[in-house]
Amino acid sequence: MMVARGLSIATTLRNLFRGGVGPRRQAAAVRVALLVAWLAAVLGSGGEIASPTAAQAQEGGSAAEAGFWSLGAPLPTPRQEVAVAALGGFVYVLGGIDAERRSVATVERYDPVRNIWELLAPLPAPRHHAAAAAVDGVLYVAGGFATLAFDAVASVYAFDPQRGAWSERAPLPTPRGAAAAAVIDNQLYVAGGFRNGSVAEAARYDPVADRWESLPPMPTARDHLAAAAIEGRLYAAGGRDNTPALNLGTLEVYDPASGRWSSGSPMPTPRSGIAAAALGGRLYVFGGESLAATFAENEAYDPASDSWSQAPALPTPRHGIGAALLDGRIYIPGGGVLAGFSTSGVTEVFTLASPAAELSLWIAPDHAARQLGQPLRLLAAAAYHGAPRTVDVYLGFAFADGSLAFLDAGFALQRPTTFLPVLRGFPLTPGFAFSAAAVADLRLAPDDPAGPALAFLALTAAGALDDASLDSGDLLGYAEQRFTLAAP
Numbered sequence: 001m002m003v004a005r006g007l008s009i010a011t012t013l014r015n016l017f018r019g020g021v022g023p024r025r026q027a028a029a030v031r032v033a034l035l036v037a038w039l040a041a042v043l044g045s046g047g048e049i050a051s052p053t054a055a056q057a058q059e060g061g062s063a064a065e066a067g068f069w070s071l072g073a074p075l076p077t078p079r080q081e082v083a084v085a086a087l088g089g090f091v092y093v094l095g096g097i098d099a100e101r102r103s104v105a106t107v108e109r110y111d112p113v114r115n116i117w118e119l120l121a122p123l124p125a126p127r128h129h130a131a132a133a134a135v136d137g138v139l140y141v142a143g144g145f146a147t148l149a150f151d152a153v154a155s156v157y158a159f160d161p162q163r164g165a166w167s168e169r170a171p172l173p174t175p176r177g178a179a180a181a182a183v184i185d186n187q188l189y190v191a192g193g194f195r196n197g198s199v200a201e202a203a204r205y206d207p208v209a210d211r212w213e214s215l216p217p218m219p220t221a222r223d224h225l226a227a228a229a230i231e232g233r234l235y236a237a238g239g240r241d242n243t244p245a246l247n248l249g250t251l252e253v254y255d256p257a258s259g260r261w262s263s264g265s266p267m268p269t270p271r272s273g274i275a276a277a278a279l280g281g282r283l284y285v286f287g288g289e290s291l292a293a294t295f296a297e298n299e300a301y302d303p304a305s306d307s308w309s310q311a312p313a314l315p316t317p318r319h320g321i322g323a324a325l326l327d328g329r330i331y332i333p334g335g336g337v338l339a340g341f342s343t344s345g346v347t348e349v350f351t352l353a354s355p356a357a358e359l360s361l362w363i364a365p366d367h368a369a370r371q372l373g374q375p376l377r378l379l380a381a382a383a384y385h386g387a388p389r390t391v392d393v394y395l396g397f398a399f400a401d402g403s404l405a406f407l408d409a410g411f412a413l414q415r416p417t418t419f420l421p422v423l424r425g426f427p428l429t430p431g432f433a434f435s436a437a438a439v440a441d442l443r444l445a446p447d448d449p450a451g452p453a454l455a456f457l458a459l460t461a462a463g464a465l466d467d468a469s470l471d472s473g474d475l476l477g478y479a480e481q482r483f484t485l486a487a488p
Contacts, residue, residue, distance in 0.1 A: 067312050072331065072347035073115045077106050080336035080343050083132035084275070084322025087139050088161055089113070091324045091331045092120075094141050095127040099343045103128045103147050107159075110333065110347065112326065124157055124166050129224075131181035131190050132322070135207050137161070140169070142190050142205075145177040152177045152195040156205070170210045173203050180227035180276075182234050184256060189215075191236045191254070194223035198242050202254065219261055220250045226276035226323075228283055230303055232256065235264070235283050237301070240272035244291050244339070247272050251301065265306050269297045273319030277330045280352050284311060286332055289319035289339045298350070316346045328352070 079096030086092070091110040098104050105122035123141060130144030139159040146153050154171035176193030183189070188205040192198070200217035218236060225239030225248075234254040240247045249266035271288030274295075278284070282302050288295040296317040301308050318335030325331075330350040336342040 067350055067352045069312060069315050070349045070351075072110065072112065072333070072349050073117060075110075075333045075345035075347055076108060076117050076119070077104075078343040078345035079104065079106070079334045080318075080320035080341070081128040081273075082320065082322055082334045083127070083130040083141055083144070084324045084331070084333065085132040085134050085139055086324035086326040086331070087134035088137065089326065090161075091326060091333065092132070092139055092159075093322075093333050094132055094139075095123055095130055095144065096320070096334065097128045097148070097341065097343070101148060101341055102126070103145065110331065112329070112331070112349075121159075121164055121166060124168065125155070127153070127155075129177035129194075129320075131179045131193075133181045133183050133188055135183055135188055136186050138207065140181075140188055140205070140207070142181060142188070143172050143176050143179055143193065150177065150194070152193070158207075169207075170205075170212055173212050173214050174199070174201055176201065176223075178223040178225075180225045180236055180239075182227045182229040184229045184232055184234060187256075189227070189229075189234050189254070191218055191227055191234065192222050192225045192239060194242075197221075198223045198240070204256075215254070216259060216261060218252050218254075219263065220248065220252060222248055222250065222272075224272035224274070226274045226285060228276045228278040230278045230281065230283060233303075235276075235278075235301070235303075237276055237283065237285050238267055238271055238274050238288065244272055244289050247288070247290060253303075264301065264303070265308060267301070268299055268308050268310075269295065271295050271297065273321070273336075275321040275323035275332055277323040277325045279325060279328070279330060279350075284323075284330065284350070286314050286323060286330075286350075287318045287321050287335065289336070291339060293317075293339055294319050294337060312350070314350075315348055316344065318344060318346070 075093060077098060079093070079098050082096035083094040084091065085094075089111075091112070093106075093108050093110070095106065096104060098106070103126040105124070105126045107120040107122055108117050109120050110117050126146065127141065127144035129150075131142045133140055137160075139161070141157045141159075143155070144153060145151055152175040154173070154175040156169040156171055158167050158169050159165070160167070172190065174195065176190075176195045176199055179190050179193030181188060181190050186207070188207065189202065190205070191202040192200065198221040200219070200221035202215040202217055204213045204215055205211070206213070222239030222241060224244075225236055227234060227236045229235070233256075235251065236254070237251050238248060239250065247270040249268065249270035251264035251266055253262050253264055254260070255262070267285060269288075271285075271290070274285050274288040276283060276285045281304070282300045284298060284300050286298050288297070294317040296313040296315075298311040298313050299308050300311045314332070316335075316337065318332070318337055319339070321332050321335035323330050323332050328351055331347065332350070333345075333347040335344055335346075337344045
């Protein structure tokens with residue numbers, strides 16, 4: 001489980017711990033700990049550490065484009081050329097091309113809270129390369145191709161999650177697939193696409209009136225592009241001129257107020273079959289394909305400076321993908337891992353992270369030493385995605401009565417008001433792992449009436465958090481696993 005919203009959590013914990021730990025602060029600290037990270041599936045695993053489920057470690061980009069990747073549950077039906085959208089706290093994956101090279105109507109929905117997928121009512125007809133977006137509680141799927149003959153359609157389907165049913169709406173002004181969609185002021189915009197060649201057409205849909213309006217075309221005809229809205233403007237990036245041999249880095253911006261298109265700085269890596277989403281006021285463009293390969297690039301565009309920069313790369317290079325923004329995270333499920341026809345079910349999640357949210361921790365007791373009075377060993381593993389830095393390591397317990405205790409440098413259990421790290425200056429680098437094997441000699445008194453309830457590992461940065469306006473007393477990561485010591 002990822003430690004999320006690290007800045008507010010770190011600040012909260014700093015305030016809790018600062019000035020000693022009274023009973024009220026002790027109880028509050030435990031409550032915060034419970035909310036921060038339950039490390040599921042470790043207890044009862046026979047003492048084995050669960051492998052970190054984070055994506056491959058990556059060094060972040062510049063401070064403005066910092067971020068990290070994690071993994072969600074895999075898409076049950078691996079597919080490429082899918083439509084992806086977020087609605088009502090869920091991520092929807094619609095249609096696509098399956099492993100048998102069939103156009104499918106499959107609709108699956110991901111619940112990030114429970115980390116599970118569920119199968120929903122299928123699209124009224126198979127579609128791939130469709131465009132999707134949600135407007136005012138309704139999910140819309142526009143255009144696409146009906147079969148592997150790449151026969152463009154103009155159909156528009158709407159899904160009402162309350163009824164769990166699909167209905168047909170007014171069709172696009174012209175048939176097209178491999179277009180891009182975004183939402184501005186509760187209106188659905190669809191730009192570009194393919195119909196016997198790349199098109200520059202753009203249109204806007206009013207869901208209340210169930211009516212489409214043709215807009216001025218993009219300056220550049222292209223398909224397999226991606227789009228997102230930032231501050232009331234439509235940003236259309238990348239794509240290709242009919243073939244991945246002619247990939248484009250084009251960025252064009254539509255302003256509904258003026259009804260005009262303008263050009264922005266081109267994307268550094270021309271590519272098509274991409275996904276895009278807006279996060280933190282920037283446009284992030286992921287993945288793509290060329291004739292021979294897929295892309296891992298994640299490039300971020302800043303409208304304020306009209307400039308691009310590198311962000312942490314997509315862990316699994318893919319094309320034929322879509323991106324859904326939900327609660328500050330960008331979800332990218334499925335896609336093709338090889339140029340042309342291929343499928344995957346991987347679900348990777350990108351989020352911007354303060355340094356306090358770049359660490360994922362797993363911690364568990366040694367089940368072989370659970371008997372009362374026996375040596376207890378804490379085992380920990382982690383996945384880290386930020387730039388290398390130096391940290392101090394704290395180990396400790398939150399007892400059932402709400403009191404806290406830390407281990408000192410000699411691995412003795414202490415209840416001080418000033419906590420001392422067990423390790424100073426520990427190098428934290430991508431791929432970080434920590435083993436607390438040195439705690440093997442720790443013995444918890446059998447007659448301790450409190451009884452340990454939580455074990456936790458905390459890390460504080462040593463002067464590496466200036467950009468986040470944090471000091472070295474802030475917690476970089478905080479995680480724990482509920483356990484009890486009991487006689488066999």
